[in-house]
Amino acid sequence: MQIKSIKAYHVVQPFVDGPYRMSKGRQADAFDAVIVAITADSGLTGWGEMAPLGNFYSAAFPAGARAGVPEIAPHLIGHDPRGLASIGRLMDTVFKGHPYIKSALDMACWDLAARAADVPLVTMLGGRESDMAETYRVVTHGTLDQMAALAKRIIAEGCRRLQVKVGGNVHDDIERVTTVASAVPKGTVIFCDANAGWTPYQARQFADATRGIDYTFEQPCTTIEENMSVRRMLDKPMVLDESVTSLEEMLEIHRLGAADGLTLKISRLGGVTKTRQIRDVAVDLGFMITVEDTGGAEIDTAAMAHLSLSTPQERRLHAIAFHEWVTVRTAFNAPPVTGSHMGIPDGPGLGIDVDPSLLGKPFFEIG
Incomplete structure (x- = not known):
């Protein structure tokens, strides 16, 4: 089997609940996605998707993805999409760095390979560990009343x-978390995510003032060393997210004992390919794992669900249903969500039946 053609689409996906707000005044109004279709000479098509959260969250930006895919795609024509490691090495050879640009292409190859084998992607990722993954939802920055009301609605x-x-003004954040914790039932699982918005000094202030609240600390500071300095005085679990950019970084986090859990985007x-590799090593090293992404709709959420459900249940933290965040549809179906749990669609590959008529005209096409 050989790659015959590649198409790339640009799809803006506005948020259902308005602007997404996080520390330091950063906000986005939509996911700005690139969706890739890779078709083989067999007639099968695999789909991939990626969407940076604005220009501020990761070392990635939407215009960069749209510019980068046409640089890489021509090199993939004629290659076997089932040779996933080989495809990855080829992309790294012809285009150094910029992993986010390669993500949708890699995802589409996995989808295509699983469709060719007539198995769901979860089977190729190690096998299904459970039927559903528990999901979490986000209480974004706002006034105390707004955050309390949103938290109550989510629980309801x-x-x-x-x-x-x-991750903003420490004293305001102490009030925010105290208010939210008071507004929800006892036993509600709370993660306090600073998105690397604090200095170690600020993170220690927050941790000291909120010792009476049961929560998990998530990425308080920017570097692994800064987070490690906070962890030394912390009496709560810590999860790192933005610090996990490669296998090498994950191994350094393990060497230092800087976290109990990891969020892999x-x-x-x-x-x-690389998410699965890091996930498997991290599980063997004893980390708790969340697999998600920076954004997207049905296609990307399906990939997150397959990776989540092939993660051992005792090592899985939670998942997130991004397709429920946005106002646009890109497929006839979606990962099923029942209450606070998400599964995977039926069918081979990602299980997603993409509707090309919803994507508009490709901004790039080769084959």
């Missing part, structure tokens, strides 16, 4: 896990 809709955005790592 059946979700039991909250990620509360912090597919596009930040360069695609399903």
Whole structure:
């Protein structure tokens, strides 16, 4: 089997609940996605998707993805999409760095390879460990009343896990988390995610003032060393997200004992191939794992679900249903969400039946 053609689409996906706000005044109004279709000479097509969260979250930006895909795609024509490691090495050879640009292409090859084998992607990723993954939802920055109301609404809709955005003014964040924790039932799982918005000094202030609240600390500071300095005085679990950019960084986090858990984002790592590799090593090293991404709709959420459900259940933290965040559809179906749990669609590959008529005209096509 050989890659015959590649198409790339640009799809803006506005958020259902308005602007997404996080620390330092950063916000986005939509996911700005690149969706890739790779078709083989067999007639089968695989789909991939990636969407940076604005220009501020990761070392990635939407215009860069749109410019980069046409640089890489011509080199893939004629190659076997089932040779996933080989495809990855080829992309790294012809285009140095910029893993986020390669993510949708890599994802589409995985989807195509699984469709060719007539198995769901979860089977190729190690096998299904459970039927559903528990999901969390985000309480973004806002006034105390707005955050409390949002948290109550999320709980009323059946979700039991909250990620509360912090990382701004420490004293305001202490009030935010205290208010949210008081507004939800005892036993609600809370993650306080600073998105690397604090200095170690600020993170210690926050941790000391909130000792009476049960939560997991997520990425308080920028570097692994800064987070490690906070962890030394912390009496709560810590998860690192933005610090996990490669296998080498994950191994350094393990060497230092800098975290109990990791959030692996597919596009930040360069695609399903490297996410699966880092996930498997991290599981063997004893980390708790969340697999998600920087953004996207049905296609990307399906990839996240397959990776989540092939993660051992005792090592899985939670998942997130990004396709429920946005107002646009890109497929006839979606990963099924029941209450606070998400599964994977039926069918081979990602299981997603993409509707090309919803994507508009390709901005790039070769084959």
